[in-house]
Amino acid sequence: MDLAKERADFLAGRSFTAWRWLGGRFAPGAEGAVFRVYAPGARAVGLIAGWNGWAPAPMARDADGFWTLTDPAAEEGGLYKYRILGADGRTVDRADPFALCTELRPGCASRLIRLSPTRAAAGWRPAPGRGYDRPMNIYELHAGSWRRRADGGWLFYGELAEPLIPYLQRHGFTHVELLPLAEHPFDGSWGYQVSGYFSATSRYGDPRGLQYLIDELHRADIGVLMDFVPVHFVADDFGLHRFDGTPLYEYDHPDIAQSAWGSCNFDYYKPVVRSFLQSAADLWLSFYHCDGLRMDAVSNALYWQGDPSRGVNAGGVEFLRGLNSGLHRRHPGAVLTAEDSSTFLKVTAPVEYGGLGFDYKWDMGWMHDTLDFFAAPPEVRGRLRGQLAFSMQYFSSELYLLPLSHDEVVHGKKTILDKLPGGYEEKFAQCRALFAYMFCHPGKKLSFMGNELGQFREWDEDRELDWNLLEYPMHAAFDRCFAALGQLYLEHPALWDGEYDPKNWTALNTEDPEVFAFSRTGGGERLLFALNLSGALKQEAGVAWRGSAPLRELLNTDDERFGGGGRVNGPLIPAYGGVVLQLAPFAAAVFAKSGPSAGRAAPAEAGPDARS
Template sequence: MTRRYDDSLYIVPEQTGDLLAGRCSDPFSILGRHNAGKVDIIRAFYPDAAKVRLVVQRPRSAPAERAMRPVDDTGMYIGTVPQGAHYHFRITWADAVEEAADPYSFGPLLDEEDLNTFSKGINHHPERMLGAHPMMIDGVEGVRFSVWAPNARRVSVIGDFNIWDGRRHSMRLRHAAGVWEIFIPGIGAGERYKFEIMAKNGSLLPQKADPFARFSERPPATASLVMSDTRFAWSDDAWMGERAGRQSPEAPISIYEVHVSSWRRPGGDPDRTATWNDLTRELIPYAVKMGFTHIELLPIMEYPFGGSWGYQSLGLFAPSARHGKPPEFAAFINACHAAGLGVILDWVPAHFPNDVHGLACFDGTALFEHMDPREGVHRDWNTLIYNFGRHEVRAFLISSALMWLERYHIDGLRVDAVASMLYRDYSRVEGDWVPNVHGGRENLEAVSFIRELNDVITREVPDAIIIAEESTAWPGVTHTTPEGGLGFSFKWNMGWMHDTLTFIQRDPLWRGYHLSEILFGMHYGFSERFVLSLSHDEVTHGKGSLVARMPGDYWQKHANLRSYLAFMWCHPGKKLLFMGCEIAQQHEWNHDGEVDWVALNDPLKAGMQRLVADLNHMMRAYPALHEADCDPRGFSWLIGDDVSNAVFAWARFAPNGVPVVVVWNTTPLVRHQYRVGLPSGGYWHEVINTDGEIYGGSNTGNGGGVNAQGQPTHGCNWSCELTLPPLAVLILSPFLPEV
């Protein structure tokens, strides 16, 4: 029996020309299923296919095949199926036959309410909606792709699965939110992809990586990779249950800052980069042995330029492929928690690089950034500034922060370059910035974003900590937002770092005239919750290493640094030290190299390493050295005016712990019979003497301790006479725990 065809069913719509030319903004109006009474018209677009056939499911018999009619040589095929029948395609290529479901047979994918809340900026988890998500729809496995590009004329998903042909998988626009979507059947995790975007004027933009990609190719390759939605099998319940107490203002916090690529090169090979598995085997035991409570990683969010150290991030949802796959990163975090280590990530919402495959001019307009370079360009770094006043951009950034904290169990974020966000005239000359609506220099949109970020994290991940790198005197950085603050947990104390480094680099002969550089920090030391930081920024950009900046000969340089680190550990505030500083690395940090581990053959380097470990263990053992870091009742100067001897002394207290007294001789002269006040009587142990032989010192000291005498001094009822070693710190306490 001859089948009769109704030629009217095979007429192509008027917009088909735009589809074939790659200009169509509504491919679903042409392709896929379209009802025509008792039959559905099926249109498909497979350029370069030899033929395409419909495989139609029948309820009581085997599937039937029907040829699809090609429309000239356009790559368009048309066929019909009974109304509502299930079907798929059998496509014959030059070298293979492919069975594929029709990507244009699926209805709208994203929830309308999610789209509405995203456009209003009240959806703090758009990463669950946008990006690439493997899933099953109507029994068909594939990947749902969606992307925000409200000003594009056409958006397509391109990848190996469609020979990077932007005409093959054009997406549907959900108009209210400016989000494009499509479900591509038959692909899954591991697929490479990008978005091909046509601007309103019809020009094709450079192929764009997915802003919400959860993994990417290893740079310099730039494609995004589809990742499984399967969650990592965590075993860190004990850690997570204790985390709030481990990260409170009263807890001992000592952070080891690490640039993952240059901490240690596998086999010493400068061309190799450590994997997360390597770091699990080596970095975690090292940090534990050294007594640090946390590791802080310079940004590991995917970034194109290695020389940026990660601070020019583009993949805000993707651990860098330089070190392994996302499950391996999760396993590293899990292992840190098992070892009792917290993990803090540096996170950069202040700016992003202008690489063409990234966020810049994403849909042909300034979408993520500002159009006006006076607002949208960082002159210092030649990077672009996020438009913090745009709802969708804020949601993008907040969802990134939450993703690291929730999906990867990260314990805290250190927010980079906060000062550059707060001020519109940051590092700008007159006329190169735009005042706010009140005519001021404050970036009101950025301030609002920061407060919203911290409020959301406080509500959804209350035991995580958020640390600000903020170098100005902006008030209330660590105050709550109801109090008018920014809502951070801690703030880097950049003023303390600058002043005290200036002091310790001075010739000891003149230090007595500059005591204020040490004393001044305590005038504001409790105005915020501070982290004392000696970060990567202090050992690069031509500044030299810490030990190289110390005055004196080789021995004195190390003695000065030992005393300075002990001063830091005994000063109120949490601690952060960049890798290599703990071994007094001689040369400046080089991101293409590694920590100079060979230097540990030098007793002075090994002694520095031991001192840092002992300081960490001591800080944990003595509540007086951490419980009142943020409480002025926990600190008292004993000596701060000894200009002639350049000696400092102070006491630290804790509500339920014994006091600690610290004496710092900042000159190379031994001071004999130097009297210092003590808060109580009895025997005071010399807990740490940085001039000890085990640290590379001259072993001058007090034989392990002294007895207090009932002679009032420095406002105390008790005192003692000490021998002060040269360029050294003595740490005394009536209690001597095992450290």
């Protein structure tokens, strides 16, 4: 390692590898560990640790503001902090910003560990491409509340692998997206208010356990996406806030230093902040071998305080472009996704074409339109069907991902199932149709854990999912429907091959305004999707279908296996340019031309032609 170059890159905002040398690191071939911390405004810095009786060992400062100490007594697993006399005259004990491990909260000391490659590192290869023209069905998971031990305690990282992997496979998920696992002091923040950007949270074990979990997921051909928070950090004194007695990481001006969440906003105009965040992002891809990152609250980086009326934050825009282009250079197959609710243009266009360089953007408009539509009384939906078709007018403008995420099932919003009107069976019928619509709509899929169970209880990070619901016939049947939709999605390339080409999906005219239909084309097949928006049985004769071959029903949400009434379709023979469909109340159905399944292996990676 050329340490002089590494330091220069860090100070210039170019570094993606500062995690390899900053912080407490064991020295190769030497006794003890080297501790390096950047605190240019500090008057004095001392290392305090369990192995030195928490008495400060003075660290030496260089001209650039790096403080260094080699401690031969440093112990594997030992706890330590930096005691910093800041420029403001305050002495504060700080956690190591670059620590790889931290003690379990409420403690906040850093833990010294060795950098160890994963056991599968020699055979691991990045995913072939970023998912274009391939199925991508993502299970969003909070590691602490998916399942728990009998005593209510958390499962360790390694313990998650055994039940999680077959569950993901049965439901047709291709990826798992983990809510932030960077260290955070408050459980109720779900990991979104970070204190240790390089430290995998100790709630569920140590870094080696997380490495094992990711290795096992890869062995099962399941990709791993990590939720990453590049906008703000906790204001706790032990963290980055006024780290050296100055606003080293946050904005200097009080009007923009604090976020709407009470946390501190990163100042993207400072080169060391860019190096810090770029290196934190690279850690998850290089050290843990994650397959991609989901960037949280991107609009808060694009606009001052996330408010378009306050103007574009040019520093935030340039930071995101540099982050994404740099990560793609280092990790060509990494999937970078923006959780962005704004109308900022070219989020998924390449940086060289003036874009932000993300691979996908969450389609928050689709999410709101869909949930609002299905929450409306059935008797008015025929007049609102344009709300469902609206996404077809803009969908090809970005590479979108359809999210029904954790944010939609908390804080009084109700669960997906409970948002829907009607009685018990009507809610389930509509929820089956909603997810059928989601799986057949163009765009990658993301669903939060528990959606597949048909939960009535909002998500609570302090308890596991309501697994006992599967003992009830309707919930078990709903889970079967969800799994069948996931498998249907994987098996039929019309649902993902060329999905961002507007020529490959078409809204279809129907005689009944309460029947919504469209077709999908790709991979040499064409599918028809039809949805009954009402609570009445429909005999729809106006769905146009090109050609004369009979249609075969691939899936009907009213199937008895899924908790429906069994009103499904046999072979459908086209007549007078159309077919006659039977659609049960609130039912959705998917049809293909009769014959063997058109499902096939995913094709070779295709480029994002529509992004420039």
